[in-house]
Amino acid sequence: MRPKNLEKEATLRTMALQIIAEEGLENLSMQKLAKAANVSPRTIYIKYENKEDLLIKLFIEEVLGNYEKAVLQNFNSDMDFAEGVQCLWQNAFAYLTNNRPHFALMQYGNSSPLLNKAFQQANIQQGDFFAPIHQFLEKQKAQGCIHHLPFDAQRAMLFSPLISLVSEYFDYATRDRQIITPDVLMACCNILIKGMLK
Amino acid sequence: MRPKNLEKEATLRTMALQIIAEEGLENLSMQKLAKAANVSPRTIYIKYENKEDLLIKLFIEEVLGNYEKAVLQNFNSDMDFAEGVQCLWQNAFAYLTNNRPHFALMQYGNSSPLLNKAFQQANIQQGDFFAPIHQFLEKQKAQGCIHHLPFDAQRAMLFSPLISLVSEYFDYATRDRQIITPDVLMACCNILIKGMLK
DNA sequence: TATAAGTAAATGAACGTTTATTTATATTTG
DNA sequence: CAAATATAAATAAACGTTCATTTACTTATA
Structure with a gap:
């Protein structure tokens, strides 16, 4: 054969x-x-079975799968709040800025109905795509460190600014000066941490 | 004729x-x-000249144009920080949740290269799409109320969680219970305000 | 060791359909 | 009539997908 x-x-x-x-x-x-x-x-x-199958596998396995791995490196749900969030932000920022094509398809997950549906189904099937993060937030809530909010709202607050900053990073990548520097990234991260801590 | x-x-x-x-x-x-x-x-x-022309006009005039109008209602750049941000958030949330199709195309602005380019060009041509917001943030910075950050980073911090919450709102709209309630929205908004204020 | 049978991988050319866009024609009003 | 709007029908190009076939390698046999 x-x-x-x-x-x-x-x-x-x-x-x-x-x-x-x-x-x-x-x-x-x-x-x-x-x-x-x-x-x-x-x-x-x-x-691949067909185009849909190709796109969904690209999105779930290639993009989200690798993203999850990268984001969770050196992270564990026992970290204290600031430490944990900073770790997640640095991991995600490094991975996404070094993998522009992955980031590009990831962004379509928010618009394309096909990928959106695929994401929700994957999320349901696997229990949780980012289980350690879920645990981390639950623990912080239980300890009374952060305000109570639904998990999905918590996640939106924590990660959407990061994604938006990566988007800005690429917008500025072709211009003369990059404004999304590591300092700016960490300043933004700390703003969030300060806001979320009780 | x-x-x-x-x-x-x-x-x-x-x-x-x-x-x-x-x-x-x-x-x-x-x-x-x-x-x-x-x-x-x-x-x-x-x-319309062709499909591109149609899409760009839809995006710029129909979606972004109306969005800007809605967001800036009752807003002025002399408001104090918390008041101003809450006003923007409530306007944007009300407009977007009541105009799902507009929101859907808006989301493609972050992924589709065509719309992304169109947005950047429109932004350059018109000076600023959201000039009053720019002024507002500059004033707050000058008064020493908020931390210094590049404008685009400031904007990412302020608005991307809101967009993400609208997305969650629609995800939950078909389920039995909505979790993105006005209370949750305002709690998130206040977290941001607290984080950004010095 | 030589070779033929067997098999999944891979292919180039083609299928019918849909695409964005245009041509030629009809309709509607000042 | 003049002039613009609107149309039905047609275009070539590109689309996702399939057919019939070849390629490249393993394995079984002599």
Whole structure:
């Protein structure tokens, strides 16, 4: 039996993310992807059921999966609040700024109904995508360190500014001076921490 | 001369936003839009140069334009910090939760390269999309009320959690119980205010 | 060790459909 | 009539997907 060329699948995923980042999800076609990955269009259908399947796997496995791993490095739910949040922010910022294509598809998770639905289903199936963060916040709440809020509101407060700052970071990446420096990042992080602590 | 049927253009914009909200930007086609608006495809091309032109005008004029108007109601840059931010948050939340299709396209501004570019150009051309907010923040900084940060970072901190909460609001709208209540909204708003004030 | 059978991987060309856009024509009003 | 709006029908190009076939490698047999 002819052995699977694992490089081909990796190239497919890399090129798909690249095209999405540069031209947008709406301009990713199967034939364009095939050409970019130096592969026959038919080959994509050996590895993925159809376009939807490809996009969902890209989003869930390649983007969210790696993001979660990166964000949780050196993090544990026993850290104190400031320490924990700073760790998460630094991990996420480093990962996202170094992986622009992943970030680009991640942003589509907030707009594309297809990816949005896929995310919610993945979230339900796996219990929690970011279980350690959930635990961390619950513990902080139980200890009376932070104000009581629904988990999803807590998450929105903690992470959406970070995502927005990464977006600004890329906007400024092409200009003469970067304004989203590590100092600015940590200043923003500390503003949040101060606001959330009782 | 035959008069323009203004209702047709309004219907076109409404239906375009509706399709985008329900099926995604990637599933809006000119023929689908024409059928939904009960109009010949050619008619769209009398009112818009091409698809890009339609999308950009939808985004800039219909979505961002109305959003700006709604957000700035009863706001003025002399308000004190807490009062001003609460006013902006309440305006934005009310407008967005009552205009889901507008919100849906707005979210694509963070992902689609086409809309992203259009936004940046509009921002440059018009000087500032949200000039009163800029003034407000500058005044607060000058008075030493809030920490010094680049404007774009300040804006990310102030508004991205709000957008994220609106997103959560819609996610929960179909479930049995809404968790993003006015109380939760204001609690989040106050967390930010507390964090940003010196 | 040589070779033929077996098999999944991979392909190029094609399918029918849908896309954005245009041509030629009809309709509506000053 | 003149002039603009609106249309139905048509266009080539691009779309997602499939067909029939070839390629490349493993394994079983002589």
